[in-house]
Amino acid sequence: MVAPPHVVVIGGGIAGLAAAARLHEERSDVRITVLEGSPEIGGKLKLAEVGGVTLDVGAEAMLNRRPEAVSLARTSGLADAVVHPATITAHLWTRDELVAMPRTMMGIPTDLRALADSGVISKPGMARAAMDAVLPGTSLEGRDTSIGGLVEERFGKEVVDRLVEPLLGGVYAGHAREISARAAVPQVVALLDRDRSLGKAAARATSGPVSDVPVFAGIVGGVGRLPGAVAKVSGATITTDAPVRDLARRPDGGWNLVVGSADDPQLLQADAVIVATPARTTARLLSDVAPGAALELARIEYASVALVTMAFAARDFPSVDGSGFLVPPVEKRAIKAATFSFAKWDWVREAGAGEHGVVVMRCSLGRHREEHQLQASDEELVEIALTDLADAIGLSVRPIDTHVQRWGGGLPQYAVGHLDRVASIRQEISRLPGLEVCGAAYDGLGIPACIASAHLAVASLLADLPARV
Template identity: 70%
Template sequence: MTPRPAAPAPPHVVVVGGGISGLAAAASLKRRAPGLRVTVLESSPAIGGKLALGEVAGITVDVGAESMLNRRPEATSLARAAGLADRLVHPDTIKANLWTRGAMVPMPPTLMGVPTDARALAESGVISRSGLARAALDAVMPATRLGEQDVSVGWLIEERFGKEVVDRLVEPLLGGVYAGHAREISARAAVPQVVALLDRDKSMLKAAAQATAATSDVPVFAGLVGGLGQLPAAVAASADVDVRTDATVRDLARRSGGGWNLVVGSAHDPEVVQAEAVVLATPARATARLLSDVVPDATLELARVEYASMAVITMAFRRRDFPATEGSGFLVPPVDKRDIKAATYSFAKWGWVAEAGRGADRGEDLLVMRCSIGRHREEHVLQVEDEELVQLALEDLSAAVGLSVRPVDWHVQRWGGGLPQYAVGHVDRVRRVRASVAKVPGLAVCGAAYDGLGIPACVASAELAATQVLDALDEQGEWTHD
């Protein structure tokens, strides 16, 4: 009896990078083509990237991203698919303040820094009388038309409202998201919703007011009880993919017969991993290095993407020692020359953090909060020991809210080169990168360097990369997927 031929081995797809983008890409591949063999190679000792948990005073909290946009479905859908639906929560409060000119004032309503209420802007005290007079010109100025042109966020909003609105409102908001500078960040890449206002009304304030009035009652943000840092491991476990840590990919090359060779490990003991397709979910410069021989055009574009460094300082204080505060925290305009750029009262923002702190210090309640320090090209501020970063944060908190005690415990998480900067022209740059990569079958890229820093945007780019890879395998006759 003639034996049946062995079934062909399923195609192997390697995802390089174990941050949330890489893990989401791997999960998407397995969900849509369950028989695929998928391996994630992560160079560091742990997966998760900028989603990470740390411990302060025995309380486990996020020391990276702590929330995700809830009004886009990609991130919350990923959490539900990973079995975390029962842990999804929304902030107890997201009322932010501004610490500016030495005073704590309420943040007036804005759409990414664009004022939506002239009276509230005036009553907030954030903008001077001369600044308010300049901002009011938005109502009578001719419409701003960009055509296909890209400009910086700062240029666009200063054109409509003047310099002070950029310095006092836009800069602190973008500093919190990008750790960058409004006059360098691409409007089309970072705040497309603001660019879209130009087509709604000649007055940007009026258009922003209309846009926010139509906003649904759905909460803006979501998090996870126990921390967003749980998401990477949950995604990896639910997707049933092979995850390898401490696995640095040093080289990527096409095989003569099709597919890819990846050189993994140290130069003294390299390992060659073969794959039919590859997804690069790595930062721009690492991706540029791996594509240098394969897609040199993309390498040149990616090498120009700059990154900012920052640090998150998490501290725990006894409730009885902590001064009375309002809202979920405050932002700091860089023009005020402070060291911290933002502070979050985690105990007020997240009910689960407050609960975790109850009785945590030998029966006494602890309040956990965090501060962030660091902006693009200001890395010198971070070039000190952890203890000095904590001291800088405490000095600013003393001036801002009257804090006069040291924390019971603290944790410093440094994110060196962690946040890509979307310079003017970024959208076109990404388009050129993807066009070049698309010419090479079985290769795709994804991550925060492309379509947005937020978790939903990263997941969306991962889904796109998975689609591109599966389509390529279809065309090559390697695999058929739904």
């Protein structure tokens, strides 16, 4: 009897687990092993208890207007737990006050009249922003540019500083004038040939049937429940504390993996491998088998961030509007965003209710190449967040519990030319049947994008697998 093909997935984050689940769904005869170097699976999807409420201390929402994440949650047994935010009314903390966030597409204004009414942009800034409607069209045919550079060309510097920067800071923890427009807002770039105005292109990209669909979805109990649910349906053998130290091609086309500590290395053989680790780790593993791809992967920079989650006695917490606020970097504040989790998610509010009710919120700190701001103790980061919250919402009480989650090197930066870099990486890897890559370093940072990259890897892998076993 011929042994079933053995596929090893390196990395137990959501991309690696999604790859295992899709592989099992498509080929139930395949033996799947998932190797995770850390003590637990899940990657940036993580739960912790704060003030008696178990909730997310990593990603806490999934983009609902893409199907991959919600679909995976449902097929993994969490269909009844999928929910949408109670409110997603965001604010900007700008010029020492909280103002409602005007409608934008990743910071690109879609309604100049509403933008003027919001007060976010000064009168001179609005006069400059209005030039978008009359400037000659901007074409990115055959080239890439930063989203900040594109928006500044069309709307002026103030729109970049006050709108684009805080939004990109929330998504990438990066800088608008360095992040690729083609990678960050591909749907808008695709419409630039039809619309001379960037604002009209952005408005068109957010209109139509999709505008009636909730933007985000969550999971009762936290998005951090998703990795465990996916693992259960993946059919995979999952091993934690199992770092992969080396990856080598065998003469027969299979793969040898060296797994474990330097003191106790183990040899594992596989017919095919999916590498679902951060770019730097992937670069190290591919340095011998795909040196060109490894070099490009090593050039992808990452930002480090910290999330400070705090629980307060509900009776002492000030009244707030909306689901939270973003902070433009030009304000020179320490926090870059705050989320009122108890207002955003009904299940969080209900979990904190009781005789001594608590409300839970969180703040994020840290941007690309500003890691020095995170060189403080957990206690100091809490104090920094409280200081800013006192100024922003008038907070004057101490939390009853706190949790600081550091994501060192957690968010890849999609620099100008990112799509070409990814294409180059995949081109070299395509010459090695039985090897694929996926994760946040390639096609998007969000949970749906990571899952989509996993599905793409599996589809490519399956095209080669039957001929090799």
